[in-house]
Amino acid sequence: MTHSTSPYSADVRIVGIGSYLPALREANAARLAEFGVDEAFLHRKLGILARAVKAADESIRDLCVQAYRDLTAQHAIAHDEIELCCVVTQNPDHAIPHTAAILHHRLELPRACMTFDISQGCAGYACGIAIVISTMERLGLQRALLFTCDPYSKIVDRNDKNTALIFGDAASVSYLARSGPGYALVDASFGTAPGSSACLRSDDVLMMDGSAVLMNAAREVPASIRGLLVKHGLALADIDRVLLHPGSKRVVELIRSALELDPVKAPFEIASYGNTVSSSIPLMLKQPLHDLAHRRLVLSGFGVGFSWGSCLVELRSSPESANDHT
Amino acid sequence: MTHSTSPYSADVRIVGIGSYLPALREANAARLAEFGVDEAFLHRKLGILARAVKAADESIRDLCVQAYRDLTAQHAIAHDEIELCCVVTQNPDHAIPHTAAILHHRLELPRACMTFDISQGCAGYACGIAIVISTMERLGLQRALLFTCDPYSKIVDRNDKNTALIFGDAASVSYLARSGPGYALVDASFGTAPGSSACLRSDDVLMMDGSAVLMNAAREVPASIRGLLVKHGLALADIDRVLLHPGSKRVVELIRSALELDPVKAPFEIASYGNTVSSSIPLMLKQPLHDLAHRRLVLSGFGVGFSWGSCLVELRSSPESANDHT
Numbered sequence: 001m002t003h004s005t006s007p008y009s010a011d012v013r014i015v016g017i018g019s020y021l022p023a024l025r026e027a028n029a030a031r032l033a034e035f036g037v038d039e040a041f042l043h044r045k046l047g048i049l050a051r052a053v054k055a056a057d058e059s060i061r062d063l064c065v066q067a068y069r070d071l072t073a074q075h076a077i078a079h080d081e082i083e084l085c086c087v088v089t090q091n092p093d094h095a096i097p098h099t100a101a102i103l104h105h106r107l108e109l110p111r112a113c114m115t116f117d118i119s120q121g122c123a124g125y126a127c128g129i130a131i132v133i134s135t136m137e138r139l140g141l142q143r144a145l146l147f148t149c150d151p152y153s154k155i156v157d158r159n160d161k162n163t164a165l166i167f168g169d170a171a172s173v174s175y176l177a178r179s180g181p182g183y184a185l186v187d188a189s190f191g192t193a194p195g196s197s198a199c200l201r202s203d204d205v206l207m208m209d210g211s212a213v214l215m216n217a218a219r220e221v222p223a224s225i226r227g228l229l230v231k232h233g234l235a236l237a238d239i240d241r242v243l244l245h246p247g248s249k250r251v252v253e254l255i256r257s258a259l260e261l262d263p264v265k266a267p268f269e270i271a272s273y274g275n276t277v278s279s280s281i282p283l284m285l286k287q288p289l290h291d292l293a294h295r296r297l298v299l300s301g302f303g304v305g306f307s308w309g310s311c312l313v314e315l316r317s318s319p320e321s322a323n324d325h326t
Numbered sequence: 327m328t329h330s331t332s333p334y335s336a337d338v339r340i341v342g343i344g345s346y347l348p349a350l351r352e353a354n355a356a357r358l359a360e361f362g363v364d365e366a367f368l369h370r371k372l373g374i375l376a377r378a379v380k381a382a383d384e385s386i387r388d389l390c391v392q393a394y395r396d397l398t399a400q401h402a403i404a405h406d407e408i409e410l411c412c413v414v415t416q417n418p419d420h421a422i423p424h425t426a427a428i429l430h431h432r433l434e435l436p437r438a439c440m441t442f443d444i445s446q447g448c449a450g451y452a453c454g455i456a457i458v459i460s461t462m463e464r465l466g467l468q469r470a471l472l473f474t475c476d477p478y479s480k481i482v483d484r485n486d487k488n489t490a491l492i493f494g495d496a497a498s499v500s501y502l503a504r505s506g507p508g509y510a511l512v513d514a515s516f517g518t519a520p521g522s523s524a525c526l527r528s529d530d531v532l533m534m535d536g537s538a539v540l541m542n543a544a545r546e547v548p549a550s551i552r553g554l555l556v557k558h559g560l561a562l563a564d565i566d567r568v569l570l571h572p573g574s575k576r577v578v579e580l581i582r583s584a585l586e587l588d589p590v591k592a593p594f595e596i597a598s599y600g601n602t603v604s605s606s607i608p609l610m611l612k613q614p615l616h617d618l619a620h621r622r623l624v625l626s627g628f629g630v631g632f633s634w635g636s637c638l639v640e641l642r643s644s645p646e647s648a649n650d651h652t
Contacts, residue, residue: 090422090423092421092445094528095416095418095527096416096447096526097525098446098447098631101518101632101633104522104631111517111518111519113516113517113518114633115446115518116446116457117446118444119421119425119443120441120443121424130461130464133464135457135460137460138460138463139515155422185464188465190441191438191439191440192430192435192437192439192441193437196430199422200422200423201421201422202420304422304424305441307423
C-alpha cells in the first residue's frame with residue numbers, strides 16, 4: 001500500500017509577526033457619564049482607556065495588507081514560496097469568496113497556495129496556529145501566512161454599554177516557516193461549552209453577555225492550561241510567559257489569580273487600544289518573538305462560542321529543527 | 327527540550343458520511359423560456375434538471391442536524407468522545423459565533439471539543455478533510471465531525487441566468503476516527519489563482535462569471551491532480567474513482583477529457599438536485615464509503631476563490647492502521 005505520509009517533521013515555527021493598529025483612538029473617558037460608569041471602572045475592571053478604530057472605508061483586506069507591510073519591513077519573506085494563506089476572521093469583507101483568496105490576489109502570492117478562512121473569535125489565533133502548523137507539517141508545506149483581523153467597530157452598537165468600551169480594531173500576520181529562530185508548536189488544547197448566545201452577531205450588530213463570558217473563562221481556561229502542561233510533564237514554573245487573551249483586565253486578573261501568575265508573567269497591556277479579538281495574542285507575541293529571550297510560552301484565547309484554546313510553544317533557535325528534538 | 331510531538335500516527339480515516347437533501351425540488355425545465363435556453367442546454371451543458379431547495383425557515387444548523395441524524399442512523403457514533411467539530415460554510419446562520427459552536431450546543435457534544443468553521447467554497451470539502459485530519463493527527467484527537475453546508479438558495483437571485491439553474495441545497499457530515507474501515511488521507515494539493523471576483527457575494531447576492539470559473543477549472547484542475555499522483559509514484563490507472571466537484575456537466579466533461587477518464591471512473595450524478603457546493607463531494611463519496619470496494623480515490627473540488635484542492639485517499643480496512651502502512 002502507498003505510504004500514507006512522508007516522515008512527519010514537527011519543525012514549523014512562528015518566525016515573524018507583522019501587525020497593524022489604526023492610528024485613530026477613541027477615548028473611553030469621554031463616555032463615562034453616558035454609560036453610568038466611573039474612572040475607577042475603566043482602570044480597575046476594564047483596563048481599556050482608548051480603542052483603536054479603523055477608518056470607515058478601511059476594509060479587512062486593507063488592514064491585513066498593512067500588517068503584511070509591517071512584517072516585510074522586519075523580515076525577509078520568501079513571498080514567491082508562500083504555500084498557504086489563511087485569514088482568521090468573523091467579519092469578512094465578503095462572505096464569498098474567503099478573505100484569503102482576496103488577499104492572495106492583492107499580495108500576488110503564487111498559484112501553488114492553499115487559501116481558506118477560519119471563523120473563530122478570541123480563541124482564533126490559538127486555533128489558527130494549531131490548524132495551520134498541523135496542515136503544513138502533514139502536507140509538507142514550507143511557508144505560510146496566518147492573518148487575523150476582526151474589526152468589531154463594524155458591528156458594535158456605539159450605544160451598547162456592554163460592548164462599546166471594549167473592542168479595538170487591528171490586524172496581524174504571522175509568518176510560519178521551517179527554519180530560522182522562532183516558536184514551534186509543542187501541543188494545543190481546545191474546548192467549547194454551551195454559551196453560543198453569549199456573544200452573537202444578529203442583524204449585523206454584536207450582542208454580548210459579558211458576565212457569562214467572564215464566568216465561562218474563569219471556570220474553563222485555568223483548568224485547560226493546567227491540563228495541557230500536565231500532559232507534557234510541565235508546571236507553570238517551566239513556562240516563561242502565559243499570554244492570556246486580554247478580554248478585559250478583570251478576566252485576566254481572574255485567570256492569573258487561579259493560576260497564581262504575576263503580571264510580568266501574564267501581562268495585560270491593551271489600555272491604549274482595546275480588545276482586538278483574534279489579533280490580541282499575536283500583538284502580545286510580537287515582542288517576545290523579537291527578543292527570543294523566553295524558552296516556553298503558553299498562548300491562550302477564549303470567548304465567542306463559548307470556546308477556548310491554548311497553544312504550548314517552544315523556542316527553536318537553530319536554523320534546522322532536527323537537532324532540537326533530541 | 328520538550329519533544330515537540332508525540333509520535334505521528336497517520337491513521338485517521340473517513341469512516342462514515344451522513345447527508346441531507348431537502349425533499350423539495352424545483353424543475354429547471356419550467357424556466358427555459360424565461361432564460362432563453364433549451365432542453366439540450368439543460369441535458370448537455372448544465373446536466374442539472376432540478377435543484378434541491380430548503381424551506382425558507384430551515385437554518386444551516388437545521389440542515390446539519392438532519393445530516394447528523396442520517397449519519398447516526400447508519401453508524402454507531404461515539405458521541406461523547408467527539409473532540410473536534412468543524413463546519414465548512416460561506417453561508418452561516420450568524421457570522422458570530424461560528425456555526426460549529428451552535429451545532430456543538432445543539433448536538434450536546436462534550437466540553438473537550440475544538441470548534442471552528444472553515445470559509446471555503448467548492449474546494450471546501452478537500453480543504454476540510456486535509457485540515458481536520460492534519461489537526462487530529464497532530465494533536466492526537468480521536469474522533470471528529472466535519473460538516474459541509476452551503477445552501478445557495480439563500481443568496482441566489484432567482485432571476486439571474488448565471489446562477490438560478492445551478493445550485494442545490496444540501497448538508498453533509500463526515501465522521502472521522504482512528505479505527506474502523508474507511509478512507510485515510512495520503513496527501514493533498516491545493517492552489518489559488520487570481521479570480522476572486524468571478525464568484526462573489528455582494529450585498530447578500532451571489533454573482534458568478536461562469537465562463538471564468540470554467541476556464542480556470544479546465545486549466546488548473548487536471549494538472550493539479552496529475553501532480554499529486556506523480557508525487558506519490560501513481561498514475562490515473564492506479565486510482566479507482568476520481569470524484570470531481572460537479573459544478574456542471576460541461577466542467578466535469580472538460581476535466582475528464584483532459585485526464586482521459588471515462589464517466590464510470592469520474593461520475594456526474596447531480597441531475598436531480600444540483601451543484602451543492604462544498605457538499606457535492608461528500609454526497610458522491612457516500613456510496614463508495616458504504617461499499618468499500620475501491621482502494622484509492624481522488625476527491626477534487628474547485629470554484630470560489632478561484633481555488634482548488636485535491637485529496638488522495640486510500641482504503642484502510644483493518645480496525646487498527648499500524649499494519650496497513652507496511
